[in-house]
Amino acid sequence: MADAATPAMFAIVTTDKNTVLYGGMAPVFLAPNNVERDRVAMWLCRITNAIVHDLHNGTVILTVNQASASSG
Amino acid sequence: MSGASAPVNWTPMIIAFLAGFISRLLYLRSGRSHNPGYPSGYMIQIALGVIAAMIGSSVIVSLIGKEFTAATFLTLAATQFFNVRSNERKTLEQEESLILVGRGAGYIEGISITYEARNFLAMLIALATSIVAELNLWVGIAGGIAFIIFGEMYMSGPRLGQLVDVEITELRYEKGTLLYVGPVMLMEVGLADSRERYRKEGVGVLLKPRDARGEAVLWNVAQRQAIAHLAAAAVGVQKDVGYPEQGVICRMNMPAGLGQAGLAIIPVERDTEKLVRAIRNVPVLESSKWSRVRNTKKQQKRKGEAHG
Numbered sequence: 030m031a032d033a034a035t036p037a038m039f040a041i042v043t044t045d046k047n048t049v050l051y052g053g054m055a056p057v058f059l060a061p062n063n064v065e066r067d068r069v070a071m072w073l074c075r076i077t078n079a080i081v082h083d084l085h086n087g088t089v090i091l092t093v094n095q096a097s098a099s100s101g
Numbered sequence: 102m103s104g105a106s107a108p109v110n111w112t113p114m115i116i117a118f119l120a121g122f123i124s125r126l127l128y129l130r131s132g133r134s135h136n137p138g139y140p141s142g143y144m145i146q147i148a149l150g151v152i153a154a155m156i157g158s159s160v161i162v163s164l165i166g167k168e169f170t171a172a173t174f175l176t177l178a179a180t181q182f183f184n185v186r187s188n189e190r191k192t193l194e195q196e197e198s199l200i201l202v203g204r205g206a207g208y209i210e211g212i213s214i215t216y217e218a219r220n221f222l223a224m225l226i227a228l229a230t231s232i233v234a235e236l237n238l239w240v241g242i243a244g245g246i247a248f249i250i251f252g253e254m255y256m257s258g259p260r261l262g263q264l265v266d267v268e269i270t271e272l273r274y275e276k277g278t279l280l281y282v283g284p285v286m287l288m289e290v291g292l293a294d295s296r297e298r299y300r301k302e303g304v305g306v307l308l309k310p311r312d313a314r315g316e317a318v319l320w321n322v323a324q325r326q327a328i329a330h331l332a333a334a335a336v337g338v339q340k341d342v343g344y345p346e347q348g349v350i351c352r353m354n355m356p357a358g359l360g361q362a363g364l365a366i367i368p369v370e371r372d373t374e375k376l377v378r379a380i381r382n383v384p385v386l387e388s389s390k391w392s393r394v395r396n397t398k399k400q401q402k403r404k405g406e407a408h409g
Binding site: 067070071074075076078079080081082085086089090094 | 213276277278289291292293294295342343344345403
């Protein structure tokens with residue numbers, strides 16, 4: 030592995046549904062505010078071994094990396 | 102040896118065997134690669150070392166005794182040692198999926214090559230010593246010691262600390278979620294909980310290359326994986342399955358490309374001195390032995406600073 034494995038987007042959690050178009054590959058979870066969004070994101074990521082990334086527009090995405098269990 | 106041949110002089114063989122075996126034993130000190138770790142692992146290596154030293158020491162003696170068949174068979178036995186590398190690699194690769202911070206393929210290859218090379222070195226030292234010991238007992242002993250010292254010097258590669266300065270540096274965030282060590286961005290931490298963990302318990306380390314060689318070493322991703330592994334092995338890492346973004350990460354200064362690397366770790370044992378010592382002691386991998394790279398961006402920046 031010379032480069033990091035390409036992660037797959039697993040889920041999207043957002044407070045602003047205008048930032049996300051439906052019909053993609055990942056389920057979208059709506060949250061009323063940032064606190065609830067972070068709570069949902071944390072539950073999902075702990076359950077699925079995903080990594081959370083903040084897009085800074087009210088949306089966080091969860092990505093699952095095949096090699097995430099072994100590579101730092 | 103058959104009864105018809107001349108009486109065998111065992112002395113050179115014994116001295117040579119001891120020299121070869123000692124050289125193999127000297128390198129079995131764990132610590133460096135955390136492998137072997139258990140008596141069973143040592144046992145395999147010691148047994149192989151005994152065989153290697155035996156082969157090396159008996160070739161000359163059997164040639165002198167005009168036992169050419171025996172000498173030929175001994176060279177045949179030597180080829181068995183080519184399997185050592187693939188065996189060692191297989192073991193370590195199996196382990197890779199079971200440890201949270203992997204060694205990386207480059208480091209695994211380095212360890213396996215070293216193991217293989219060490220057996221052949223034991224063989225060569227035994228062979229060379231047996232030649233010298235044919236002359237005289239004391240010359241043989243002196244020669245054996247000299248060969249062992251020479252082998253030790255020649256076989257130990259450079260350590261990271263010789264090429265790179267290691268400094269503890271504070272972790273900080275930019276734009277709220279981007280984790281930085283000094284000027285090096287490591288990753289985007291989207292989860293507030295993880296950000297808090299890095300802020301409270303994380304330790305940042307900045308790796309500054311001293312010269313062009315050190316920079317070439319840091320640019321190698323296998324080398325950085327080895328650094329992450331050995332850092333985690335030294336102070337532990339608070340990471341478990343289900344927490345992929347917490348633990349240890351080692352990245353280059355990108356996109357600025359100024360050739361420094363940063364490392365963030367959430368250690369179990371908060372001993373920064375031990376961490377720095379472990380990173381300085383990381384072996385420079387064979388795969389990172391590129392030629393020197395002269396960083397033009399760094400030179401431009403330096404010029405800019407001089408003018409400004």
